[in-house]
Structure formats: structure tokens, C-alpha cells
Amino acid sequence: MEPKNVYLQDLTRGLVKENPVFVSLLGMCPLLGVTGFLFYGFGMGVATTAVTIGGTLIVSLLRNLIPKQVRIPIFIVVVATFVTVIEMSLEAFQPALHEALGVFVPLIVCNCLILGRLEAFSSKRPVLRSVADGLGAGLGFTLALVILAFVREVLGHGTLLGPDPDTVVQLFGPNFEAMTIFAQPAGAFIALGLLLALFNMMMKRFNI
Amino acid sequence: METLLSIIFIYIFVENFVLHRFFGICPFLGVSRKMETAIGMSMAVIFVMTMATLVTWLLYTFVLIPFNLGYLQIVTFILVIASLVQLVETVLRKISPTLYQGLGIFLPLITTNCAVLAVTLLAVRLEFAFIESIVFALAASVGFSLALIIMAGIRERLEMANMPDVLQGSAVTLITAGILSIAFLGFQGMLSL
Amino acid sequence: MREILRLSLILTLVGIVSATLLTAAHNVTEPIILERRAADYRDALERFFPGFDSFETEQLDEGRFDLIYDEDSDLMGIMATVAASGYDGDINYNLALDEEGRIIGMNIVSHTETPGIGDVIERDNFQEQFIGKSYEDPITAGEDVEIITGATVSTAAMVNSIRQTTEVAAVNFLDVEVVEIDFAEVPDGTYQGIAQGFIGPIEVEVEVSDGEVVNIEVLEHEETATYFVEAYPVIPERIIEEQSLDVDTQTGATGSAIGIVNAVENALLQALGLEDEIEEEPVEEEPVDVDIGEVPDGTYQGSAEGFFGPIVVEVEVSGGEIVGIEVLEHEDTPEYFREAYPAIPEQIIEEQHFDIDTETGATGTAQGIVNAVLDALSGALNNGGGGEEN
Numbered sequence: 173m174e175p176k177n178v179y180l181q182d183l184t185r186g187l188v189k190e191n192p193v194f195v196s197l198l199g200m201c202p203l204l205g206v207t208g209f210l211f212y213g214f215g216m217g218v219a220t221t222a223v224t225i226g227g228t229l230i231v232s233l234l235r236n237l238i239p240k241q242v243r244i245p246i247f248i249v250v251v252a253t254f255v256t257v258i259e260m261s262l263e264a265f266q267p268a269l270h271e272a273l274g275v276f277v278p279l280i281v282c283n284c285l286i287l288g289r290l291e292a293f294s295s296k297r298p299v300l301r302s303v304a305d306g307l308g309a310g311l312g313f314t315l316a317l318v319i320l321a322f323v324r325e326v327l328g329h330g331t332l333l334g335p336d337p338d339t340v341v342q343l344f345g346p347n348f349e350a351m352t353i354f355a356q357p358a359g360a361f362i363a364l365g366l367l368l369a370l371f372n373m374m375m376k377r378f379n380i
Numbered sequence: 381m382e383t384l385l386s387i388i389f390i391y392i393f394v395e396n397f398v399l400h401r402f403f404g405i406c407p408f409l410g411v412s413r414k415m416e417t418a419i420g421m422s423m424a425v426i427f428v429m430t431m432a433t434l435v436t437w438l439l440y441t442f443v444l445i446p447f448n449l450g451y452l453q454i455v456t457f458i459l460v461i462a463s464l465v466q467l468v469e470t471v472l473r474k475i476s477p478t479l480y481q482g483l484g485i486f487l488p489l490i491t492t493n494c495a496v497l498a499v500t501l502l503a504v505r506l507e508f509a510f511i512e513s514i515v516f517a518l519a520a521s522v523g524f525s526l527a528l529i530i531m532a533g534i535r536e537r538l539e540m541a542n543m544p545d546v547l548q549g550s551a552v553t554l555i556t557a558g559i560l561s562i563a564f565l566g567f568q569g570m571l572s573l
Numbered sequence: 574m575r576e577i578l579r580l581s582l583i584l585t586l587v588g589i590v591s592a593t594l595l596t597a598a599h600n601v602t603e604p605i606i607l608e609r610r611a612a613d614y615r616d617a618l619e620r621f622f623p624g625f626d627s628f629e630t631e632q633l634d635e636g637r638f639d640l641i642y643d644e645d646s647d648l649m650g651i652m653a654t655v656a657a658s659g660y661d662g663d664i665n666y667n668l669a670l671d672e673e674g675r676i677i678g679m680n681i682v683s684h685t686e687t688p689g690i691g692d693v694i695e696r697d698n699f700q701e702q703f704i705g706k707s708y709e710d711p712i713t714a715g716e717d718v719e720i721i722t723g724a725t726v727s728t729a730a731m732v733n734s735i736r737q738t739t740e741v742a743a744v745n746f747l748d749v750e751v752v753e754i755d756f757a758e759v760p761d762g763t764y765q766g767i768a769q770g771f772i773g774p775i776e777v778e779v780e781v782s783d784g785e786v787v788n789i790e791v792l793e794h795e796e797t798a799t800y801f802v803e804a805y806p807v808i809p810e811r812i813i814e815e816q817s818l819d820v821d822t823q824t825g826a827t828g829s830a831i832g833i834v835n836a837v838e839n840a841l842l843q844a845l846g847l848e849d850e851i852e853e854e855p856v857e858e859e860p861v862d863v864d865i866g867e868v869p870d871g872t873y874q875g876s877a878e879g880f881f882g883p884i885v886v887e888v889e890v891s892g893g894e895i896v897g898i899e900v901l902e903h904e905d906t907p908e909y910f911r912e913a914y915p916a917i918p919e920q921i922i923e924e925q926h927f928d929i930d931t932e933t934g935a936t937g938t939a940q941g942i943v944n945a946v947l948d949a950l951s952g953a954l955n956n957g958g959g960g961e962e963n
Contacts, residue, residue: 281497
């Protein structure tokens with residue numbers, strides 16, 4: 173196997189074949205909690221990806237120095253540090269997004285997707301491969317967030333790029349009655365359940 | 381007293397942690413397959429959430445705030461939770477092997493249960509007083525358990541249901557959770573703080 | 574033992590490194606965050622008070638009030654930052670008042686009302702109805718502003734909070750006199766008073782004997798029974814016990830509690846001759862009456878304001894009777910509109926007069942349709958009877 177291929181493989185594995193959401197059902201809380209609007213879902217995806225890259229980078233760099241017995245607490249501290257930095261930056265530069273994501277930003281710490289990558293991959297592999305793997309997992313997660321948020325915003329609000337009045341696009345004209353249920357918690361569960369079923373169906377179809 | 385009762389009602393029913401706030405979805409999906417495990421997990425979560433909130437609230441109010449270290453909140457809280465889980469595990473193993481057999485396997489899972497971190501963070505963000513925080517954590521964890529146990533009851537029957545295989549497993553569980561969440565919508569607006 | 578020591582040392586080291594990094598990050602971002610918050614607030618102020626120079630913050634129990642000054646240090650107005658207790662938690666908002674206490678505008682900062690239902694409070698149509706109103710106006714649902722059916726709690730909470738805020742601002746910062754009532758000066762007798770509660774007017778009867786309020790009874794109210802019990806009879810009991818109107822109104826039904834206190838105040842003010850007789854029931858729109866019999870046959874168009882925008886109707890008159898009414902255009906929410914249409918036109922055609930019951934699930938729309946029909950017919954009559962016959 174050519175070395176270049178390895179990186180590409182590490183990167184793309186997380187997108188579909190081992191998608192953290194659709195295949196492994198990781199990171200469900202933010203996935204359901206912040207996908208009322210496309211912008212929020214995308215923001216959460218980017219924030220999570222940033223933390224994953226940071227975490228994989230540091231952990232793979234220090235992989236030979238971290239004692240086995242206390243690796244989990246160290247991973248947690250590393251991740252929590254990055255999360256705090258991300259939260260501060262969001263508050264400083266994207267206040268509206270920070271307000272909307274609320275407590276789900278600190279909860280990125282608990283996203284098993286990140287700890288999973290650190291434990292299973294970064295703690296044993298060289299830096300570049302680990303980062304490629306983390307980026308792939310982050311992008312896969314972002315993809316899932318964006319798809320679910322797209323469905324929920326279109327059905328639940330009848331808009332795109334909301335709720336910021338400067339960018340919002342009304343899709344269906346003034347007499348459209350949005351399916352409010354999709355903007356609410358119940359709709360998040362149902363939409364994700366149906367998306368999962370759709371994903372399963374496609375996986376079967378194309379024999380992935 | 382009235383506030384405490386409101387907190388209890390609100391966080392068990394109105395703002396149920398799982399069905400309305402989306403905290404702790406992973407264990408909600410992961411361990412709701414059997415009633416027995418669901419009850420075990422519930423007990424462990426109630427215990428850890430309440431303990432963790434007690435410790436983090438004190439830590440936040442008497443250490444982080446006076447020293448102007450509010451920004452270390454996330455790191456300290458998650459460390460408290462992780463060490464607490466470790467401690468409980470060790471103590472349980474020594475003191476009550478039977479209880480440890482029941483709860484032991486769930487304890488490590490709790491560190492990554494975002495509902496626990498969420499409850500500790502919200503207790504300080506919502507500016508609850510000490511007793512209120514404890515009651516809040518208790519109510520939130522009972523709410524979590526309620527959702528988990530209801531779900532386990534439903535899933536034991538779902539196992540036997542006939543359905544398209546693409547729906548089987550997580551997909552149908554999520555849709556069921558959605559319907560459950562609609563049922564809980566009935567509590568919306570009954571009380572607010 | 575040595576192993577444990579080594580591990581704890583490593584953990585401590587990791588903790589210290591992390592804390593150091595975070596402190597650095599905090600020091601970088603904090604000034605940006607604070608500056609950005611201040612800038613955001615100045616932007617909001619600039620929107621309502623263009624060209625303002627400085628402001629001065631006053632913290633009251635009800636919220637934060639900023640007195641806005643222009644370059645010459647003249648008061649331009651007040652920006653209030655307050656919270657209304659909505660359906661599902663607090664609604665935090667800014668209310669901008671000009672130097673005479675009139676509402677310039679408002680800005681919802683954050684809320685947790687149900688998406689698609691309670692968030693109508695963010696809509697311009699809802700907010701614009703308050704503009705220009707002041708502490709002298711009733712700001713009362715059903716009188717000069719409307720609450721929105723289907724989101725009654727959220728919108729009524731806003732109406733009540735806005736009324737209270739304008740009053741608080743006026744009393745504290747605009748030198749508006751508050752009439753103090755001395756119970757001892759009230760002659761013995763039984764007095765009736767009325768004031769706005771949470772949802773509708775509350776009517777009370779107050780009995781005064783030997784300079785003391787001895788009995789307070791609510792004669793009529795429209796509040797939700799389950800909440801009203803939280804305010805009644807508790808509030809009257811408190812007033813009688815303390816012999817003061819300055820009682821704690823923090824109950825499970827604060828809106829109703831304040832309503833009761835204000836109704837008692839209203840009754841006593843009348844007893845002292847400080848206020849006119851019981852205010853008449855809110856006068857409906859000027860009753861334009863049209864004698865349908867005089868309208869020549871034909872089809873006429875008319876329009877009137879509905880709940881969210883103009884409603885345009887086409888009315889067909891034949892043999893001195895209305896035989897058909899069709900709504901050509903409207904901007905009201907479809908699901909509410911259905912409550913009024915075609916029920917209201919059918920009722921008009923059946924009864925051949927306009928004094929019909931518009932209390933539907935969509936009163937604003939229903940009244941709009943009636944007014945539009947009236948407009949069409951009076952237009953027909955004013956055109957010298959000729960009409961725009963088609």
C-alpha cells in the first residue's frame with residue numbers, strides 16, 4: 173500500500189463507511205440538540221471537527237509519553253482544554269452561534285466520537301495519520317449534522333440559512349404552514365430515525 | 381419549598397433531560413434494550429449525577445468564582461465526574477460486591493454520559509442555590525431514568541414486532557423516542573420557573 | 574507507591590499545562606467578548622436612539638434601565654432590559670422608550686418559547702402594535718393591543734410585562750406622579766373598580782368601613798381558573814391585613830394579582846373622586862351602520878385591516894340584500910383565518926346586519942372581514958348610490 177493511500181483511507185473512512193453517526197451512533201446529543209437550523213448544525217460540526225483535530229494531534233504527538241493507566245483522564249483534559257478554547261473563541265467571534273448552541277458546546281467533551289478516535293486510533297498511530305483520521309471522523313459527523321439540520325429547517329421552519337434575518341431564505345411563500353413538529357424535540361428524533369432507516373436502506377442497496 | 385417542588389416537576393416531566401433537552405441520548409439508546417440493565421443504569425446515574433452536582437457546585441462557588449477561574453469550569457467539572465466515577469467504583473467494589481455487580485459495568489459508561497456534565501453545568505448556569513442544585517440534579521436524573529425505563533419497557537416488546545429490517549434497531553428506537561417525546565409535549569407550559 | 578506518585582505527578586503536570594493554556598486563551602478572548610457585548614448593545618441603542626451620546630445605568634428590581642442622553646446631555650429616552658415570564662421560561666427583551674415614555678421599539682434578546690407557536694412574539698406585526706404607546710395608554714389585550722390566539726400565554730405575558738415596564742420607567746425616571754391613597758380618607762361605603770388582569774378585565778367590589786378596607790370581592794374576571802386561585806383570595810387578604818396596596822404580588826399568577834390590586838386602587842380612586850366613574854367598556858370601532866336596503870344592486874369591493882394586514886372583500890348586493898361575500902386578499906395566518914372564513918360571511922348573509930358575534934378563534938380576522946364589508950357598502954352609498962356596478 174502506498175503511503176499516500178493510507179492517509180486518504182484514514183480520511184475517507186469516517187465519511188460513509190464508518191460514519192460516526194449513521195454507523196456507530198455516536199454524538200447523538202448535539203446531533204439532536206442543535207439541528208433546528210442548518211447554520212447551527214454546521215457550526216456544531218465545525219466546532220467538533222476542530223476539537224477532534226486538536227485532540228488527535230496532541231495525543232498522537234505525546235502517545236509515547238502518556239502512561240497507559242492514566243490515559244483516559246489525560247485524554248479528557250486535552251479534549252476539555254480544546255473545548256474551552258473553542259467555547260471562548262465562539263463567544264468572542266460568533267456570539268449568535270454561541271448563544272444558540274448553549275450548553276452543547278461544553279458537552280462536546282462528552283462526545284464519544286472524539287474519545288473513541290483518541291483511544292482507538294491516535295494513541296497508537298503517527299501524527300499525520302491520526303490527524304487525517306480525526307478530520308475524517310469530524311467531517312463525517314458534520315455531514316450528518318448538516319443533513320439532519322437541512323431536513324429539520326426546511327420542514328420545521330420552511331426556511332434555509334435562518335434564523336438570522338439577514339441571510340434567511342423563505343422557501344415556500346407566505347402562506348406556507350411549517351410542520352412545527354420538526355422544529356421541536358419530537359421531530360428531531362423522528363427525522364433522525366427516518367434518516368437512519370434511509371441510510372440502512374442505501375447501504376444495503378449499494379452493498380457498502 | 382414551592383420552588384423545589386416546581387424544579388422536581390419541571391425536570392422530571394416538562395423539561396425531561398432525554399426527551400426534551402437531548403442530554404444522555406447515547407446511554408438512552410445503548411442500554412435500553414433490557415429492563416434489567418435500564419434499571420441498573422438508572423440507579424447509577426441518579427447516584428453519580430447527584431453526587432457530581434454536589435461536588436461541582438461547591439467547587440464552583442467556593443473555589444472557581446472567588447479566584448476568578450470561571451473559565452476552567454469545563455475542565456474541572458469533567459475531571460470531578462471522572463474521578464467521582466472512579467472513586468464510586470473502587471468503594472463499591474470493596475464495600476458492597478453485590479451492588480458493584482449490579483452497577484459496576486455502568487459506571488465507566490457514565491463518564492461519557494453528557495447528561496451528567498450537562499446537569500453540573502446547568503446547575504451553575506441557571507444560578508440555582510445549593511439545595512436547589514441538589515434537587516435539580518435529583519429531578520433531572522429521575523427524569524432521565526423515567527425515559528430510560530419507559531423506553532426499555534417498549535423495546536422489550538418491539539423486539540417481537542414485525543417490521544422492515546431497515547427500521548430495526550436504532551431507527552425504530554429513535555422514532556419511538558420521538559413519539560414518546562410528543563407524549564411528553566403534553567406537559568409543556570404546565571410550569572416554568 | 575513510587576508508580577502512583579509518578580502517575581499523579583504526570584496528571585498534575587497535564588492539569589497545570591492545560592490551566593496555563595486556558596488562562597492565556599481567556600486573557601486573549603475576554604476583552605474581545607466584553608468589547609463585543611458593549612458594541613452590540615451600543616448598536617441596539619443606536620437603532621432606537623440614533624445619534625445618542627452616552628447612557629447611565631439604573632438597576633431596579635424590575636430590570637435594568639439605561640437612561641440615554643444626547644450630546645447636550647438631554648434625556649433622549651430609556652432603554653429597559655427586562656424579563657417577562659413566558660410559557661416556557663423567561664423572555665428577555667429590550668424596550669426602548671422616548672423621553673416622554675412612548676414606546677419606540679423592542680428587541681427580543683432571548684426566549685425559549687415553543688418554536689412555531691410562542692415565537693410569534695418575535696414577529697414585527699406583534700411588536701409594531703406597541704409602538705407609540707405610553708404609560709398613559711391601557712396597553713391591554715383586547716383594548717389597544719391584541720394577544721395572539723394559540724399563543725395566548727406568550728403574548729399576554731409580553732403585553733403585561735410591557736405595560737408594567739412603561740409604568741415603572743415613567744414613575745422612576747420621568748417624574749410621573751403616583752397618586753398615593755390614604756385608606757383613612759376614604760368615606761365608608763362599597764365601591765366598584767375595574768382593571769386589566771392577565772387575560773381580561775377584573776372587576777372588584779371594595780367595602781370600606783371606618784377608614785379601613787374590610788372586604789374585597791371579585792365580581793367578574795376572565796382569568797384561567799386554575800391560575801386565578803393562586804391570586805384570589807390571597808391578594809385581597811393581604812391588602813386587608815396590611816391595609817395597603819403595596820402588597821407582594823409574587824404569586825403563581827402575578828398578572829392576576831397585579832390586576833386585583835389595580836382594580837382595588839381604581840375603586841378607591843373613584844371613591845375619593847380622583848378618577849372618573851368606572852371606565853366604560855372599551856368602545857368598539859366606531860359603529861358605522863349601513864342600511865343594506867339602500868344599497869343599489871351590484872358588486873362592491875372594500876378593505877379593512879385584519880389581524881396581520883389588509884383584508885379585501887367583494888360584496889354582492891341584490892334586491893337590497895347581501896347575497897355573496899368573498900375575501901379576495903388577506904395576510905392572516907391560514908389556520909386562524911379558517912376560523913373566521915367562511916363562517917363570518919355566512920353569518921352576515923343570514924342575519925343581514927353587522928352586529929354579529931365576532932368572538933371566534935380569530936377575532937381580529939373576523940372583525941376585519943366585517944369592517945371590510947362595511948367599507949365596501951359605505952363606499953357604495955357614498956358614490957351617490959351609483960356604485961361601481963360591474
